[in-house]
Amino acid sequence: MSTTVEKQFETVIGLEVHLQFHTKTKIFCGCANDFGRDPNSHTCPVCLGLPGTLPVLNKVALQYAVKVGLALNCKINPYIKFDRKNYYYPDLPKGYQISQYDLPIAQHGFLMIPTESGPKKIGIFRAHMEEDAGKLIHDGQTQSSLVDYNRTGTPLLEIVSDPDLRSPQEAYDYLQTLKLILQYLDVSDCDMEKGSLRCDANVSLRRCGEKEFGTKAEVKNMNSFRAVKAALEYEELRQSKMILSGERVVQETRLWSEEKGMTFSMRSKEEAHDYRYFPEPDLVPFTLTEKNIDDVRRTLPELPQEKFQRLQSQYEISAYDTQIIIQDPALAAFLEECVAVGGVAVKKVCNWIIGPLQQETNTRKVKFDQLKLAPKNLMDLISKVEGGVVSNLVGKDILKMILDSGKTAEQIIQENGLAQVSDDGTLDKVIDEIISQSDSVVQQIKEGKESALGFLVGQVMKKTQGKANPKKAGELIRRRLSP
């Protein structure tokens, strides 16, 4: 952030997040809600908007919307009503989008984001259901445009925040917090690159201390949270320069260019559409009962914030570790399953999960819950490492083998003879041999050069292909050479 912005202006940001639900079927028809297929393969007369067809609401999409609303502490509007938003575009087959206008499913909620000065409450203005549009593919060679309607009718929830965010960093943290909640709810892939989560930002500046909002720009076309932050930082600078040079900021839509690192004017709001909203006559409004809403409430999982607090107090693990653990609900669940198996200190389990296990998920490029690993299996492995049966290093190798084969730690140690050699007899023989071949080093040790001891231990490890218990070997060598 530039210093001028910091000193003179306050940044005001509100975010609009479009979330695609990963329901099995689309919002108003029975087509599979699936991506990456052949163009127009997941379409039917209803989502193609063919004349005479009618929409029927997907009840699961409605449940998801209620779920998100409740998780974001919103008031749920029990009267479910849809409206038509009328505009022309080739990817909009009916010439209108079915959306919710004056009665969104959820309103007046909030979520807490972490800031340097502690948690901050960010208001959720509203969240409403709507259908996604298709995709236009521009073919430069034939100078024509093609339409893929596979995405048409994907259930969307538009989540609009209050203009409570005061910096690009807060916007970034809001998105991270929101995404984690949505992942916990298991309603969406939340993948910005695939477009299952999209974010538009409204940003304006005002002089510090001023009550009125400044003129805002709506920024679109950001493909990652990082891009949202970068675009907002760019806008802060652009708008502050304009204000300082006496220019007026105009209300407009701007597109973020990732390559250029700049935003560009798309269209000004003066020529904005008149969407001519009116109630969708093809969908009869209906009322959710208190019980309907409570039934959804009962399906709410423990949310990240609650989980963070519980894990920390229940297992006495550090805030840092807990923060990492709660980033993936599967990870947290796994930790708790391991703890239930018992036998190892929670801190140690945590280290293994955050360390070697996370590393494996990264190198294998899979999600954590795709790993084949029984909690008991990991716990046995950790016990073996802790009990000195195998070294830490070998333990990590065994972990890889467990993940590859699904075998138990015990099996792998047996089959590959990986147990550390700790019995005096076997080690003594090896040590004898090494000492007899290393006169000069032995001399150094006798003269008190401790570091030379490490060299001999290394030789023992080499000779035993890593199976010797290095601590034990050190002790034996020391005992042998001691006067």
Next chain:
Amino acid sequence: MNLNELTAHELLDLIKEKKTSTAEVSQAVVKKIQATDGRIHAFVRTPAIPVSANSGAYSIPIAIKDNLCIAGEEVTCCSQILKGFRPPYDATVINKLKASGVVPLGTTNMDEFAFGSSTENSCYGPTRNPWNLDCVPGGSSGGSAAAVAAHEAIWALGSDTGGSIRQPAAFCGVVGVKPTYGRVSRYGLIAFASSLDQIGPITKDVTDAALLLKIIAGYDEMDSTSANVAVPDYLQALKNDVQGLKIGIPKEFFVDGMDAEVKESMSAVIAVLEKKGAKFIEMSLPHTEYSVATYYIVATAEASSNLARYDGVQYGIRRHPSQARRTPMIDMFEETRDQGFGREAKRRIMLGTYCLSSGYYDAYYLRGQKVRTLIKQDFDQAFKEIDAIIAPTSPTTAFRLGEKTNDPLSMYLSDIYTISANLSGIPAISLPCGFSKTGMPIGLQVMTKPFAEETMFRVAYTYEQNTEWHKRKVNL
């Protein structure tokens, strides 16, 4: 007696007695179409060969209005813009017909997108009234009504948004039913105004209407506006007796502008039904005078949105201007819609767009919806005291072709008695109740509360059984 002149229930009896067959009936119908439809122009698409006999309880061929989807068959709503469109699916009513053995045989003419009361707004040219070829058959289901009246169809399906089944039925001297909103699935009916449209029968008598409604009615999970209410056996409701029924006569309907002959026929109707035990009560529907205005706001608003999908992108015609104006895409939208829609369609799209526009929404659409609620409340209130309401179907008999084409307002007023039933969602039937001195049919309308079609049929059937009007046949 020619087979094509019989009713469906008469033909079904003959088929049961093995005195005729579905194939013979189809042949008779096709022969009649070939003989007289050149003069009537009830059909826009007729099958080349008669349909073969098919199984099912009610295997009688039927004429279908050109706004109902039949898988693989062209459907256009008699608009240029949909030319060539072949839906890949059957409307729910078509499914139900097929399941009952009823064979779609030919598509009938209509006002473009059902916008009109005369069937003059068709891209295929007008249909003529079989009783007088210089007169309109009414509309918008004029093709279906004329086909049944001319015995070019045994029975037919139409759709009714503001009177589009009942008014042409009245003009053509046949029976037409606008069922309760939600009684019949709209899936596969190309929408005009979604909150008003209903599909219904056009038949030669009340019995056929009851039979056909029984076949097409019922809840459909593809249409969330269809009602999950059991369908009674309407044939059981056909009793020649109205003993103890209280029938209302709304005073607001009997005002200036009603033909003297129409008025006289109403008096005769009352006399017939009183004799059969009905008690008549003069009553009031105080908001009637606002119904036409309300209707033209609500219906055009919905239509403007329903017709937005005709943009040349996916189906129907696509046109490009000879000279580029704006972007190629917008040029294509504009040119396609300019060439594809007729005058009345454009007029209604503009009206509806205006009513929904920001700054006008509250004054028009929102107010219209509020008045609609008041109109509905009038009926709710009335039906606490009475079992049915009778009124003329139309203030006049069929007018001449071209008589009202340059006067849309007077054309709109011909729907004055039928519109209320659509706005309030109640069922209504039109059946013949006399003829003018010039030999044009007059229609009687019977309305009841929602889902009380049984009472509606009972009143209509009783009147029919005690009069001879339905037996009078067109001489072509």
